[in-house]
Amino acid sequence: MKKLTVFAVIAALIAAMLALSVSAEAEPASDEAVFDAQIIMATLSEEEMATLEGNTEAPAEETSADTDAETTADDTTVEDTTAADTTDNDTAAEETTAEAGSIADGLTVTPSNFVNNLSYMGLGMLGIFIVIALIMGVTTVLNKAFSGSKNDKQ
Amino acid sequence: MEVLFSNLIEYFSDFDVRPIIMWAIGGILIYLAIKKDMEPTLLLPMGFGAILVNIPGSTAAAEAVHNAIGEVISEAGPLRTLYEAGIANELFPLILFIGIGAMIDFGPILSNPKLMIFGAAAQFGIFFTFCLASVFFPIKDAASIGIIGAADGPTAIVVAQQLNSQFVGPIMVAAYSYMALVPIIQPPVIKALTTKKERMIRMPYKPANVSKTTRILFPIVITVIAGLFAPSSVSLVGFLMFGNLIRECGVLDSLSETAQKVLANLITIFLGITIASQMNYEQFLRPQTLLILGLGLFAFVFDTAGGVIFAKFLNLFLKEKINPMVGAAGISAFPMAGRIVHKMGIKEDPQNFLLMQSMGVNVSGQIASVIAGGLILNFFM
Numbered sequence: 001m002k003k004l005t006v007f008a009v010i011a012a013l014i015a016a017m018l019a020l021s022v023s024a025e026a027e028p029a030s031d032e033a034v035f036d037a038q039i040i041m042a043t044l045s046e047e048e049m050a051t052l053e054g055n056t057e058a059p060a061e062e063t064s065a066d067t068d069a070e071t072t073a074d075d076t077t078v079e080d081t082t083a084a085d086t087t088d089n090d091t092a093a094e095e096t097t098a099e100a101g102s103i104a105d106g107l108t109v110t111p112s113n114f115v116n117n118l119s120y121m122g123l124g125m126l127g128i129f130i131v132i133a134l135i136m137g138v139t140t141v142l143n144k145a146f147s148g149s150k151n152d153k154q
Numbered sequence: 155m156e157v158l159f160s161n162l163i164e165y166f167s168d169f170d171v172r173p174i175i176m177w178a179i180g181g182i183l184i185y186l187a188i189k190k191d192m193e194p195t196l197l198l199p200m201g202f203g204a205i206l207v208n209i210p211g212s213t214a215a216a217e218a219v220h221n222a223i224g225e226v227i228s229e230a231g232p233l234r235t236l237y238e239a240g241i242a243n244e245l246f247p248l249i250l251f252i253g254i255g256a257m258i259d260f261g262p263i264l265s266n267p268k269l270m271i272f273g274a275a276a277q278f279g280i281f282f283t284f285c286l287a288s289v290f291f292p293i294k295d296a297a298s299i300g301i302i303g304a305a306d307g308p309t310a311i312v313v314a315q316q317l318n319s320q321f322v323g324p325i326m327v328a329a330y331s332y333m334a335l336v337p338i339i340q341p342p343v344i345k346a347l348t349t350k351k352e353r354m355i356r357m358p359y360k361p362a363n364v365s366k367t368t369r370i371l372f373p374i375v376i377t378v379i380a381g382l383f384a385p386s387s388v389s390l391v392g393f394l395m396f397g398n399l400i401r402e403c404g405v406l407d408s409l410s411e412t413a414q415k416v417l418a419n420l421i422t423i424f425l426g427i428t429i430a431s432q433m434n435y436e437q438f439l440r441p442q443t444l445l446i447l448g449l450g451l452f453a454f455v456f457d458t459a460g461g462v463i464f465a466k467f468l469n470l471f472l473k474e475k476i477n478p479m480v481g482a483a484g485i486s487a488f489p490m491a492g493r494i495v496h497k498m499g500i501k502e503d504p505q506n507f508l509l510m511q512s513m514g515v516n517v518s519g520q521i522a523s524v525i526a527g528g529l530i531l532n533f534f535m
Binding site: 108 | 263379
């Protein structure tokens with residue numbers, strides 16, 4: 001009964017948080033973000049506009065006074081601000097890579113990282129075993145060295 | 155009249171359900187602490203602090219506000235002040251480690267050093283969870299999440315802070331909550347990985363005399379060895395072993411008692427309620443938090459599995475078999491993990507007393523978890 005109660009409490013907590021994350025709707029873009037987008041749009045050439053309209057995905061871009069400096073590059077991408085999820089007027093810049101996919105705000109999935117970081121797992125476990133083995137050896141030596149003293153026993 | 159209700163009016167005019175959810179989470183933590191007696195020393199202050207910082211307009215965790223020339227317009231809230239004083243610089247968890255070190259008796263592991271190896275094996279969950287977390291999080295955050303598997307609050311706080319993780323709050327809640335849930339998490343994992351015959355393996359306890367000199371030299375030697383291999387762990391290991399040295403030296407009984415009781419309790423109060431300053435709804439109620447809670451559970455499960463499977467692996471080569479459940483006690487949740495293994499052994503065979511072996515392994519897990527934390531810091535700092 002105790003286990004069931006605890007599991008029920010944990011399940012309720014997880015369900016509440018899941019419901020919250022799923023039901024979170026994209027907030028409308030801030031006025032600042034819309035204004036910056038308009039500046040960027042105004043500086044694009046016709047060719048760049050055509051390329052932009054063909055893009056279906058655009059990464060979020062940091063809203064700052066310096067964003068117009070980035071619009072001259074050929075690979076400029078502009079976030080579709082009507083669909084942007086802005087939080088407190090801060091939109092962090094995120095690069096989209098060929099590997100990463102986005103599953104939620106700020107959460108990307110890069111499966112290759114699991115394999116890439118296995119070396120850390122190997123090194124870490126090896127390191128712990130080496131240190132513990134050394135401690136075991138030293139402890140054994142200490143026991144042997146100081147076991148002879150009759151007045152020293154506990 | 156409006157002044158009296160201005161905060162309420164402001165809140166309801168721009169209603170947000172998230173603070174209420176955090177109140178519920180705080181209430182759940184308090185319920186688990188009081189009614190279920192699950193790590194009450196930490197869950198209760200954390201639960202209350204979660205309610206405190208999520209009251210609309212609360213300044214308990216507010217940061218100090220400065221004007222353009224650096225003058226203070228409004229002071230930082232008390233929780234923020236405590237956070238800067240003791241968590242941001244990892245001071246509180248390190249001082250708590252002095253108390254923990256003073257509480258630990260290394261006698262069982264000193265009399266049978268071979269069992270220390272299971273403490274190492276049971277840290278597998280840390281690194282496996284790190285690899286899994288790196289799929290979803292940047293590498294430093296993934297490492298901070300992996301260290302939940304250390305099953306050690308101070309280690310988790312120190313590592314997460316030093317790696318500047320943005321998920322300190324959820325990591326702390328996960329670490330301490332799962333430490334309290336070890337009696338529920340471990341048994342199913344142990345039963346799934348072992349047969350009844352293996353669980354009934356007896357391990358006769360042959361106590362060896364451990365000299366006082368060994369007990370005094372042990373913490374000093376551990377600090378030097380761990381520090382040479384993982385310099386980042388010197389503060390963690392050092393404070394833990396300093397506490398133990400105070401206990402074992404025999405001439406500082408009053409300091410030992412103070413460290414075990416007054417100091418540990420005082421820091422625990424501050425730690426619990428200050429950690430709650432990271433439980434603001436904006437920081438806490440994110441999909442990442444849910445993922446961290448899931449990964450934390452993963453870490454504990456794989457810690458347990460690592461210890462048990464390693465024991466089974468060793469049994470392939472040993473004549474005197476080891477009860478694989480003892481491997482599961484290597485998780486650093488002291489002393490719960492040791493007690494759980496002992497109880498499971500008694501349940502299978504009422505004459506099978508595994509307490510001394512499991513507590514020895516449990517204690518070695520404490521050392522191994524701190525070393526793991528130091529290695530993580532070495533890799534990613």
